[in-house]
Amino acid sequence: MKKIEKIRHSLAHILAYAVQELYPQTKFGIGPAIENGFYYDFDLPKKITQEDLPRIERKMKDLIKENIKFKKKIVSKREAEEIFKDQPYKLELIKEIESENVSIYESGKFVDLCAGPHVKSTKEIDLNAFKLVKIAGAYWKGDEKNPMLTRIYGIAFESKEELENYLRIQEEAEKRDHRILGQKLELFLFDEEVGAGLPIWMPKGAILRKLIQDFLFEELRREGYEWVVTPHIGNLNLWKTSGHWELYRENMYSPIKIDEEEYLLKPMNCPFHVKVYKSKIRSYKDLPIKYAEFGTVYRYERSGTLHGLTRVRGFTQDDAHIWCTPEQLAKEVEKLVKHALKILRMFGFKEYNIYLATRPEKFAGTEKMWKKAMAVLRYVLRKRKLKYQIDPGGGVFYGPKIDIKIKDCLGREWQCTTIQVDFNLPERFDLTYVDRKGKKRRPIMIHRALLGSIERFIGVLLENTGGALPLWLAPEQIWIIPVGSRHKKYAREIGSRLKVLGFRTRIRDENETVSKKIREGEIQKIPYMLVVGDKEMEAETVRVRQRQKGDIGEMKLTEFIEKVKKEIEKKK
């Protein structure tokens, strides 16, 4: 066990010790180390609140200063029952232990039923590197039928710097929470009556989606993709043929009856794209064939795991499928990896972790097929000198995959690009192409999404930028603010000149103060605000406020246009 985990677990005991000192009648639940900290569950003689935490924390620090030693003892279950005779929860735990002896830990006057390990003494704990953060209710053993205990959460690190860094990131992450930004910037909404995990895109969000989709459309057209559009439901027979019914059912929703048949909401687009492939005889000369779709799919997620746009029940994949000859596979995968990294860079993501995901427990196809596909993926990653980690058992049921997880500016990792080799669907749907010699052969199929889910990608984009979307993606790029009503006409002139050039502008000519409009523009993260008054009107200029920079001076409109054009160009 890592040292920090021992520290966190030991702090849980010290927390319990402090509570025992402050609230002597307390009955103790359990207290493990968790990610970034620890908690302990208590059945307290009186209700406590968030405000009691500093007092408990002070008590903990006093105890830590006493250099308390953690002593492990092995005792018989009978002895343990004697020690914990006033602790009903501990007694319940002892009963459940199968071995004859149990391990307990003594630290000062506090004794706990515990397998350890712990630090040797509280000397090893940095007084300034932990913090109690939260109180919550928690059922004993997580079961609603059991009593509700009070859980106290703490966070803990090895050093004060690490703690402060963590708190800073937390604070920053909260400010960048895409759920809050989405509301503030009027991008999307969730509605209880519509259903959990089903985002509704408001006008500004719909524009953002369209900008991303139009950009991808052009990018993919140049890469030789063709587009298809497919339905959101398919007959159960289709999902039986594809293998989804057998191997992916837990992620799918219950069937819809139509007349005597059953239909399923699609969790993936692949079987539909397969049908387009199969609609013609294909020659080796036609391969690779690439079909792309912004396909909206529906997958089951437990309501507890839903989170804003990053975990939803319905989402749009920038999906595509590629059919190629076995000889073309490595080249196509390489092109995909290259293209994915290029696209991510254009959205401002320059750091990422790459994972090679291997065979899961439930899988289709033969082991030989899996090996062959793995070899190709590994070869490509090595050839392009890309560092990668293995994600054991993380493959989809039909084949191994390369996942690219982008790292945002807070170092958090987000699933994004996925490139999946599939030897399975071509078999199941009996896909063929005619080779050079006129013989029927089996093509290989690649599933790939570059952004992954447009919903999640926008969520990540918002958290990465804190809502300050790059100019080319900002739903409103330029506000034009006339100082007084006599400047409205000039503002509108400028507005229409910019609009003709394709800029997304808005004239803010309501009867409010200029400073109020500027404040609002700052909150809404508008990239540019052009203020125009007497001086500007006369000189035929605009006064430019740039996001994050403020007033950057007066300039001719043509000069401003050159500037923003250049900024948009830079992306490409």
Place this chain on the structure above:
Amino acid sequence: MKKIEKIRHSLAHILAYAVQELYPQTKFGIGPAIENGFYYDFDLPKKITQEDLPRIERKMKDLIKENIKFKKKIVSKREAEEIFKDQPYKLELIKEIESENVSIYESGKFVDLCAGPHVKSTKEIDLNAFKLVKIAGAYWKGDEKNPMLTRIYGIAFESKEELENYLRIQEEAEKRDHRILGQKLELFLFDEEVGAGLPIWMPKGAILRKLIQDFLFEELRREGYEWVVTPHIGNLNLWKTSGHWELYRENMYSPIKIDEEEYLLKPMNCPFHVKVYKSKIRSYKDLPIKYAEFGTVYRYERSGTLHGLTRVRGFTQDDAHIWCTPEQLAKEVEKLVKHALKILRMFGFKEYNIYLATRPEKFAGTEKMWKKAMAVLRYVLRKRKLKYQIDPGGGVFYGPKIDIKIKDCLGREWQCTTIQVDFNLPERFDLTYVDRKGKKRRPIMIHRALLGSIERFIGVLLENTGGALPLWLAPEQIWIIPVGSRHKKYAREIGSRLKVLGFRTRIRDENETVSKKIREGEIQKIPYMLVVGDKEMEAETVRVRQRQKGDIGEMKLTEFIEKVKKEIEKKK
């Protein structure tokens, strides 16, 4: 009854008379007049086929020439039973008649149980204006448990010219069948395993959809619409609030269970758009608010009624909802009607019938609300001097509507634009806006689709153009055909110059003859084919073949570009 109906009904009797003469043991079912013709059901002593029809038709003509009179007689049921004692089907019909007497018609040696009316004599029937066309099986009384009879269909008109015109249109319609064109032009496909009524759009069809959607996007942006994107399923609660569950359920599919809740595939987008309206406090200054979406909806259709793209189970509406004050309603409806007719014209539809659809049996809202809305719709149609017909009971459950049905080049009518007033959803969802005085008021909601369903519209577009889509909509606009392999480079140069300008081109440089490629291009209705050989390469020109016109001569590429640009401009 119109004369033509009497003729058709009389021809059914003459058909039965001819069959009686040719197959004396025949038992007779019924024989009504139908649209464009008539049929008669027979229980024949021997199987007949399509090849027997000319013989029967000849016999009919011989009988007609005899100037047979149709004589009506009223007889008692007992007398009738005596007359039809060898005709079990007629006896069954007599039993079902409630009155004491029945009417029979005698024409020559044929007697039928029949209420009439008929022509006085076969003199009134034009020998050359009818035709037997088809044999089919039909259960007696349409019930599978009854015996299968042989139904002979005929078509009939008052004059030979009318018959010929009908046959010509029929033949033309068959050639223009969008289901066949869709396959030939590789636009879309249906797949049994995917499910009936669920079109899959192949690359060329997906491009056509995108062209239409991009065009509408720009058109609507200019009209002040904003875009939204909403999910394809919604919680049952939403549909209960909206009234769909109560009043539209027969068109909806069975619920999907998610955890403990039930969800429904959306048959309409309105409740979702309502949620966006409701996400903010709205002021009278914000109205009208217009939200548009290419929303894919799913509605139940019996499998027997499905037909290509014109009747499907899943389709994409070019949907929008407008919220306005009661004072704005007439103006907004007028704008909509005007805009709809403009858009339809741009797609080549210049003729249409307008319908004003009134309250159906199941309806929401009060009678007063319906009256008010009807008055506004009527006012707008009159103001714009548009002829319209009443469609009694054709309104949606939430309000009356104006439907615009376009007429294609064969004079067939197709449902297209719909503009629906809704006083109901604003009530049910408690939608408000703040008026000039700061008071909360109820906005009026308009549902409208200009094309209606993109699927159906494309179907109609194909039938109207016979697949020769206008240049701006052709998935492939220009083919470039090098004569020999030494002209490939020049062809590619021309190709890339055209591509840069946004044209959808394809280089046809496969090892096939030029004439084969031209034939293929004609079948695929390619608007322009540029053939380039030695002469063109040297003179830096192209030889242009225009769809339907053939070779229109050699010209400079710039000249050609000007020509096609102008052709595309003309649309606007």
